[in-house]
Amino acid sequence: MTKPIIEVKNLAKNFxxxxxxxxxxxxxxxxxxxxxxxxSGSGKSTFLRCLNLLETPTSGExxxxxQDLTTLDTKKVNTLREQMGMVFQNFxxxxxxxxxxxxxLAPMKVKGISDTDAxxxxxxxxxxxxxxxxxxxxxxxxxxxxxxxVAIARALAMDPKVMLFDEPTSALDxxxxxxxxxxxxxxxxxxxxxxxxxxxxxFAKSVADRVWFMAxxxxxxxxxxxxxxxxxxxERAQDFLSKILM
Amino acid sequence: xxxxxxxxxALVMALVAGWAATTTTxxxxxxxxxxxxxxxxxxxxxxxxxxxxxxxxxxxxxxSQVVGMDVAVGKKIAKDLGVKLVVKSMSFDxxxxxxxxxxxxxxxxxxxxxxxxxxxxxxxxxxxxxGYSIVINKNDKGIYKDKDSFVGKTIGAQTGSTMYNESKKQxxxxxxxxxxxxxxxxxxxxxxxxxxxxxEKPSAQAYVSNNKELAMIPSHFDLSASDTSASVAFAKGSTxxxxxxxxxxxxIRKQDxxxxxxxxxxxxxxxxxxxxxxxxxxxxxxxxxxEYTLIITVCSVFxxxxxxxxxxxxxxxxxxxxxxxxxxxxxxxxxxIRGTPMMVQVMFVYFGLGLxxxxxxxxxxxxxxxxxxxxxIAEYIRGGINSVDKGQTEAxxxxxxxxxxxxxxxxxxxxxxxxxxSLGNEFITLIKDSSIVSIIGxxxxxxxxxxxxxxxxxxxxxxAVIMVLxxxxxxxxxxxxxxxxxxxxxx
Ligand SMILES: Nc1ncnc2c1ncn2[C@@H]1O[C@H](COP(=O)(O)OP(=O)(O)O)[C@@H](O)[C@H]1O
Ligand SMILES: [Mg+2]
Numbered sequence: 001m002t003k004p005i006i007e008v009k010n011l012a013k014n015f016x017x018x019x020x021x022x023x024x025x026x027x028x029x030x031x032x033x034x035x036x037x038x039x040s041g042s043g044k045s046t047f048l049r050c051l052n053l054l055e056t057p058t059s060g061e062x063x064x065x066x067q068d069l070t071t072l073d074t075k076k077v078n079t080l081r082e083q084m085g086m087v088f089q090n091f092x093x094x095x096x097x098x099x100x101x102x103x104x105l106a107p108m109k110v111k112g113i114s115d116t117d118a119x120x121x122x123x124x125x126x127x128x129x130x131x132x133x134x135x136x137x138x139x140x141x142x143x144x145x146x147x148x149x150v151a152i153a154r155a156l157a158m159d160p161k162v163m164l165f166d167e168p169t170s171a172l173d174x175x176x177x178x179x180x181x182x183x184x185x186x187x188x189x190x191x192x193x194x195x196x197x198x199x200x201x202x203f204a205k206s207v208a209d210r211v212w213f214m215a216x217x218x219x220x221x222x223x224x225x226x227x228x229x230x231x232x233x234x235e236r237a238q239d240f241l242s243k244i245l246m
Numbered sequence: 247x248x249x250x251x252x253x254x255x256a257l258v259m260a261l262v263a264g265w266a267a268t269t270t271t272x273x274x275x276x277x278x279x280x281x282x283x284x285x286x287x288x289x290x291x292x293x294x295x296x297x298x299x300x301x302x303x304x305x306x307x308x309x310s311q312v313v314g315m316d317v318a319v320g321k322k323i324a325k326d327l328g329v330k331l332v333v334k335s336m337s338f339d340x341x342x343x344x345x346x347x348x349x350x351x352x353x354x355x356x357x358x359x360x361x362x363x364x365x366x367x368x369x370x371x372x373x374x375x376x377g378y379s380i381v382i383n384k385n386d387k388g389i390y391k392d393k394d395s396f397v398g399k400t401i402g403a404q405t406g407s408t409m410y411n412e413s414k415k416q417x418x419x420x421x422x423x424x425x426x427x428x429x430x431x432x433x434x435x436x437x438x439x440x441x442x443x444x445x446e447k448p449s450a451q452a453y454v455s456n457n458k459e460l461a462m463i464p465s466h467f468d469l470s471a472s473d474t475s476a477s478v479a480f481a482k483g484s485t486x487x488x489x490x491x492x493x494x495x496x497x498i499r500k501q502d503x504x505x506x507x508x509x510x511x512x513x514x515x516x517x518x519x520x521x522x523x524x525x526x527x528x529x530x531x532x533x534x535x536x537e538y539t540l541i542i543t544v545c546s547v548f549x550x551x552x553x554x555x556x557x558x559x560x561x562x563x564x565x566x567x568x569x570x571x572x573x574x575x576x577x578x579x580x581x582x583i584r585g586t587p588m589m590v591q592v593m594f595v596y597f598g599l600g601l602x603x604x605x606x607x608x609x610x611x612x613x614x615x616x617x618x619x620x621x622x623i624a625e626y627i628r629g630g631i632n633s634v635d636k637g638q639t640e641a642x643x644x645x646x647x648x649x650x651x652x653x654x655x656x657x658x659x660x661x662x663x664x665x666x667x668s669l670g671n672e673f674i675t676l677i678k679d680s681s682i683v684s685i686i687g688x689x690x691x692x693x694x695x696x697x698x699x700x701x702x703x704x705x706x707x708x709x710a711v712i713m714v715l716x717x718x719x720x721x722x723x724x725x726x727x728x729x730x731x732x733x734x735x736x737x
Contacts, residue, residue: 074648082646092641096659105655106645151641156635159644 003066003157005030005162005193006051011060013046016175020046022217024060028162033188035204035225036197038214039240044197048164048213051195052084053077065161085155089167091147093139093154099126100135103154111158116206118157125153129183145176149183156187163187165196201244205229268426278378279484282326286328292350295337296427296451296700297404298443299512300356300476302647303697308514310697311513313510316354316450316476318587319498320371323352323478326494336687337426339406339592342367345481347597352491353479356446358408359472362385362636363479368488369504370495374504377463378409379450380442384436384458390442396420397630399441409444416467423645427696428453433705435460446474448509448647452516453708495614504690509629528698535694536715542612542680547673549616560658561654576624589682596686611683619676620716626668630661663734670727674720 004027013021014178019044028034035140036044049055051062053069062069064080072080078104094102103122107113115120126132146170155163165184169177181203188194188207198204204211204225213221215236221228234239283289283560285457288572293316295301301314312333336352341353345367356376359369380401382390397419403410413422432453434440442463445453450462467473478495481489498504525532559575565567569696583591596610596615605613621687634657662669665729684693695708 008462052644054643078648079644081644084644086641087645088637088641090637092635092637094638094641094656094660106642106647109651109655110646110648155645164644 003030004063004210005062005065006195008051008216009048009061009063011062012052012058013043013050013055013060019217021050021057024217024219026212026222028193028221029081030161030193032209033194033196033207033226034212035208035233035241036212036235038199038216042215043165043217044214047193048166048197050157052081052086053058054086063226070186076111080111082106083161084164085152085160086087087148087151087155087163087166087168089170089228091139091143091144091151091171093147093151095139098136098138098152099131099142102150103157104140106154108158110226119126120154121157125156126150128156130179136240142205144172144178145179147174149174150181152183152187153158162193162195165194165198166198167197169200217242221233249557250677266700277483277485279481280486280490283329283487284327284569286329287329288332289320289352290332290334290350291317291324291596292319292334292336292341292344292535293320293355294427294639296339296429296696297356297449298456298516299448299509300446300702301354302512302515303700304515309537311672314512315374315504316356318508318511319478319495319504320354321496322498322503325491326498328366339426340597340685340687342479343567343597344595347600348481348602349597351480351487354476356449356476357479358475359477359479360408360471365484366685367479369479370488370491371499372471372477373474373495373498375448375471376448377477378412378444378467378469379447379462380444380465380473381450381453381462382434382442383433384440384461385430386441387461387463389662392464393417393420393444394466396442400439401436402440403444404428404431412467412473412626414442419685420680427700429696432460433456433699436705447612452513456516471737473726478717502651522561522562525698527559528708531694531698532691532711532715534689535691535712536719537606538688538690538694539677539719541609542683542688543673543676544618545612546615546676546680548620548731549612550672550676553616553620554627555658557620557624558627558631561624562631564659570720575692580624583618584625586734588615588618588679589685592682592686602612607683607688611680611688615676615680615683619672623669623672626665626672627661630668631657632667633664634660640736668728669722669729673727674723677719677723680717 006028008024011021011024012019024047036047038044041053046055050057058069064084069080094105096103100119100122102231103125104118107118107121110114123132123135126135131146131149131153134142134146136184139150142150168184169180172180177200181200184196184203185207208225211223211225212219213228220234220236221232229241232241293312295303295312295314299314302314303310304313306313312335317333320333321331336344338355341355342363343352344350380390380393392415396417400421400423401413402423402425403413404425410422410424425434430444430447431443432441435443436459444465454460454462454590478491480491489698534543557576557580560572562727563572563578592611592614595614596605599605599610638656638660642656680690681692684690684696687693691712695712698708699705
């Protein structure tokens with residue numbers, strides 16, 4: 001129960017001379033919702049991408065389910081990635097496939113699930129994100145909010161243990177933010193472990209178990225949302241919140 | 247065209263020289279050339295059939311075939327050896343390379359046994375002693391008397407032939423222009439690009455008797471016997487084969503078969519030949535040309551595409567020494583192919599690879615053009631892959647897909663859609679560029695039109711016909727490709 005699903009130990013990441021992540025050690029327990037906030041360019045995306053090894057850490061460990069991902073070979077990394085769904089700011093739906101095909105592709109090709117089973121599961125997931133009537137549409141015909149909900153369904157189709165969200169609502173028109181956040185909130189309520197990078201403070205306050213504040217290559221604060229928002233400890237965080245909340 | 251061809255030949259010759267040298271020395275050591283021919287039961291004769299009455303294309307029983315006195319000589323030699331004669335057509339320049347690389351067993355093409363040629367091949371005794379004439383336009387009769395009348399003018403001769411070299415040596419103040427085919431030279435004469443064409447007397451006679459606009463004058467070239475005599479060429483060191491052929495050649499000389507039988511027979515073909523020179527009459531020849539052009543193009547694009555995909559993936563290989571080596575190799579290949587003329591590549595595959603495996607001309611052509619096209623297509627595909635958003639790869643990888651699956655199901659389909667217009671262009675370019683394989687004797691459209699030209703003695707009409715045919719093919723192809731492009735955009 002207390003065993004964390006993700007444990008990061010002394011994680012560092014450089015791009016050339018640019019030390020983006022300096023020394024990060026944190027853990028995520030099963031069922032937790034973590035919201036990561038911080039100024040733009042502080043390395044939030046890089047951190048998230050280090051968790052599923054889309055970026056290779058320069059040093060340190062990323063333990064997932066008790067295994068250090070940084071020591072695994074490519075094949076094992078692929079199978080571990082299946083268990084960590086990722087949702088991107090720009091949706092990254094495959095434009096050459098329908099909504100249904102987008103969702104079915106990985107389960108069929110990676111897990112070898114039959115077309116019938118994959119189709120059935122895809123429809124279930126589409127119902128879950130309220131888009132079953134768009135199954136045969138192509139991504140270009142969808143609104144941003146719809147596209148992002150399809151992207152969430154696509155990630156869920158692999159039955160991941162953890163979902164990573166990188167600013168899922170930043171590219172959306174304001175009126176569409178709500179529909180995506182609702183889907184994420186439902187997911188959290190169902191017990192999904194989630195790491196969410198977002199600027200939606202309302203979501204952080206109502207859904208997050210912990211808020212991590214990232215700046216200058218470190219997690220500066222790790223606290224409950226109530227404590228973090230009412231009483232930020234570091235000057236960096238106070239400064240950030242005062243800019244965001246006005 | 248001429249310079250490119252000569253350069254191409256020089257390059258191919260140089261490249262195959264090493265192999266050729268080893269094969270010829272091996273042959274000299276143990277000469278089994280005669281036994282080899284007898285064992286396979288065929289004697290392959292290489293010739294350039296645009297030189298009547300020596301050799302030319304004629305329609306016999308509705309089928310186009312090579313006839314002429316040289317073919318009769320070849321038949322006699324084959325018969326005396328107890329084997330079947332197979333005639334293979336190619337451009338005059340390619341003949342000796344074909345002999346050295348084993349594409350043909352012998353060359354009979356009105357060829358003079360000059361000392362320079364003797365260095366590379368073995369000749370039989372002379373089977374025919376000719377002389378040179380100059381063909382002129384009939385209207386110019388009286389202006390030109392012999393080789394010395396062309397000061398300040400231009401005369402033409404077949405590239406690589408003895409006439410060409412002698413015309414250069416023995417005239418002063420006269421420009422000598424070389425062309426690959428005699429049909430082209432006659433066309434040049436009639437369109438007044440040339441004032442005279444030097445060729446062997448029997449050929450001159452054939453042209454003049456078939457074309458009322460032409461006349462012939464004596465050349466008065468000062469020539470040694472070897473410059474006016476015609477011999478059969480064999481690969482260097484095939485002593486037994488040459489000795490056997492010499493028996494036939496000696497009989498031909500003794501019984502004067504050329505003048506008594508072969509030339510009159512060839513003359514008959516020349517007469518029947520000119521009965522119907524309408525282009526419609528030759529629709530079968532053109533159709534065959536279209537067929538081969540399309541076969542070459544479609545096959546080359548298909549194999550070129552597969553090669554292109556592999557090359558582009560190799561060029562983007564990541565990680566490890568192996569990947570680096572692969573990347574380096576693929577890059578070197580693409581650069582090399584793009585940096586050398588397709589014509590040289592075609593000749594290299596046909597003559598060069600021919601030393602190792604005996605590939606038919608059509609297959610050599612398809613291989614060479616596929617290899618060439620693959621390099622260009624690889625570059626289009628690489629560009630197409632780079633144009634696909636990186637987010638697509640990240641999304642696929644985050645779903646647990648391997649890099650191979652990601653490429654195959656996500657990136658490549660999108661890349662192909664982006665480069666479809668470029669691929670279409672490549673296809674249309676190949677319809678036109680496939681004509682290069684005519685130099686190794688593949689009966690595609692250009693080659694067929696050359697046959698029709700030498701068959702009908704009409705210079706321009708066949709060119710006009712194939713121009714229209716090429717346009718119809720490329721235009722239809724581009725319509726079809728546009729249709730698919732529009733369909734793909736709907737997705
Ligand atoms: N692939 C990369 N190559 C080089 N620098 C990068 C790369 N990705 C991110 N960075 C740099 O790392 C820093 C952090 O970027 P990022 O993680 O996207 O921050 P955030 O998501 O918090 O805005 C930035 O300075 C950015 O320029
Ligand atoms: Mg970011």
